[in-house]
Amino acid sequence: MIRQQAGRSFALAVVLLLLMPTLVLLAETRFGALQAVWRDTGNRAALATTLTSSAVALVVIIVLGTPAAWILARLVSRTIQGWVGAFLAIPLLMPPLVLGLVLAYLLGPTTSVGAFLGQLGITPTQSLFSLTVAEVYEGFPYFLLTAWAAFRAVPQAYEEEARVLGKSFVEVFQHLTWPMARSGVTVAAAMAWARITGAFGAPIVVAYHPTGLPVAIWIALEAYGLPSALALATILLVVSLPIPVWINLRNRHVQ
Amino acid sequence: MSSSHLPAWTAFDDGQVHGIFGPSGSGKTTYLRQLIGLNRTPPCYPNEVAFLAQDPHLIPHDTIRRQALWVGDQDALQTWAERLGLSDDILDRYPRALSGGEYQRAALLRVLVTERPVLILDEPLSQVQKTLRVAILQHLRASVAGPDHPRRLIISSHHWHDLWLFADTLMVAEHGSVTEPKPLDEVYRNPPTPTAAKLFGYVASVPGPRNGHWLIHPEALGLGHHPSLGITLTGSFHATMVGVSIRQWTFISDQPRLEIEWPGLPTRLHREKLPDQVHIIDPPWVPYHLKTSPGVVL
Incomplete structure (x- = not known):
């Protein structure tokens, strides 16, 4: 009984320790400082930049990632799935700064990719385009691995039995596979959204301008010090986290 | 396994119930999946076949009614729900x-409402209580024989009794190979494998002609004189009471000794009145030796 009590206290202490930065941030942010950073048009532009590029990046990730996750879970052999899973750890764990440097090189005017994009009329670096690309790369592995696991968690026997009873592939996907994988895929999108909006390492290299919120926070820290950086950080937190938290609460993917 | 024998579609006649019998792990499920084409890449889903898996997966986010109507129509649902004892509730x-038995019946309902001509059921009613199981099998049997769907039914079971009552032909599965479907009594009279023989109730064998063996069924051990019947082994019985319902019988002859524990044999025989001749009524002759089961010493 006492040991159970002690165990519970320990787990709660760990949870509190993890929530501590958020609580401190919310407690320490002064309304005046928030008003000050909000009045700054540059900061509001940074918020708009982050929201626009993040929305586009999320759409790209979902549109490409959902079919890819399904194909990995269903049409790829177990052995190859194992290899793909192992190799996907590389983009997942790659330091964002390294990713930024590679993207800066790849999108630069000296490479054929950069030149080709230039011909299409796209500014390949220091643009909304390069910011979005950097965000896609930072968020994609999280989405793909989570959504893949969500599809894999649907036992294939459900699909097979419906197919045997005459249902087409599309009908089975709509009526069975998707409803069963949906909450997992939604959680994957929530995780990707949090990664995207907070992306800093890669964007600071390839998209110092137009400045998104994470880079703006860093600039504020350098130029005005901690209080205004913290106020801006609160805005980032409020923008990026409520949706994922709400989705996690709804899907209860821990339970 | 590639050398194993497996019956093809052409072995199954319309209007009949084809049973497949064998202990679990004998290859019934593998065979049925192979027959349909589910183990191919890509899998094959024949239009005329409806299949009920041994461990069915009903859609968790749909009511039974909705998922049955997803694959079939209202009339079929009404008819079969009633026959399967599935209430509106x-x-x-x-x-x-749902309970285990209700789940199995709901899964069977979902397969039946498709009204497909060929029905393949893998252990469909193993968790359904006996009275209801027999009633359902009667309905299935009647619909196969009648003008309705299904026209042809292949059903696997480890309940020998179910198949004995309701199947027209029987296949026996063992070690991944499956015998051709043959009329039920023919299979019973010639059990293709020792395992099948034991499951049918044969308890032992005695050496017969041409290196073969005669199978002995306790119900086919006759005391006294039976001139019209098959072989005669001379010998004598020695009966001792082991328990209230189990008597141990010792059969002594020039053949090897045979002891059988069998509750159903007549008991009012006294040792001194026992005949010295025992008839094994019409014993099947098989090419294999049947090792004795527990309680039988040969």
Whole structure:
């Protein structure tokens, strides 16, 4: 009984320790400082930049990632799935700064990719385009691995039995596979959204301008010090986290 | 396994119930999946076949009624729900709210409402209580014989009794190979494998002609004189009471000694009145030796 009590206290202490930065941030942010950073048009532009590029990046990730996750879970052999899973750890764990440097090189005017994009009329670096690309790369592995696991968690026997009873592939996907994988895929999108909006390492290299919120926070820290950086950080937190938290609460993917 | 024998579609006649019998792990499920084409890449889903898996997966987020109507129509649902003893209350439940037997019947309902001509059921009623199981099998048997769907039914079971009552032909599965479907009594009279022989109730064998063996069934051990019947082994019985319902019988002859524990044999025989001749009534002659089961010493 006492040991159970002690165990519970320990787990709660760990949870509190993890929530501590958020609580401190919310407690320490002064309304005046928030008003000050909000009045700054540059900061509001940074918020708009982050929201626009993040929305586009999320759409790209979902549109490409959902079919890819399904194909990995269903049409790829177990052995190859194992290899793909192992190799996907590389983009997942790659330091964002390294990713930024590679993207800066790849999108630069000296490479054929950069030149080709230039011909299409796209500014390949220091643009909304390069910011979005950097965000896609930072968020994609999280989405793909989570959504893949969500599809894999649907036992294939459900699909097979419906197919045997005459249902087409599309009908089975709509009526069975998707409803069963949906909450997992939604959680994957929530995780990707949090990664995207907070992306800093890669964007600071390839998209110092137009400045998104994470880079703006860093600039504020350098130029005005901690209080205004913290106020801006609160805005980032409020923008990026409520949706994922709400989705996690709804899907209860821990339970 | 590639050398194993497996019957093809052409072995199954219309208007009949084809049973497949064998202990678990004998290859019934593998054979049925192979027959349909589910183990091919890509899998084959024949239009005329409806299949009920041994461990069915009802859609967890749909009521039984909705998922049955997803694959079949209202009339078929009405008819079969009644025959399967599924009330409106059960039909409007989700799969997680069903008991094991209700779940199996709901899964069978979902397969039957497709009204497909060929029905393949893998251990469909193993968790359904006996009275209901027999009633359902009677309905299935009647619909196969009648003008309705299904026209042809292949059903696997480890309940020998179910197949004995309701199947027209029988296949026996063992070690991944499956015998051709043959009329039921023919299979019973010639059990293709020792395992099948034991499951049919044969308890032992005695050496017969041409290196073969005669199978002995306790119900086919006759005391006294039976001139019209098959072989005669001379010998004598020695009976001792082991328990209230189990008597141990010792059969002594020039053949090897045979002891049988069998509750159903007549008991009012006294040792001194026992005949010295025992008839094994019409014993099947098989090419294999049947090792004795527990309680039988040969």
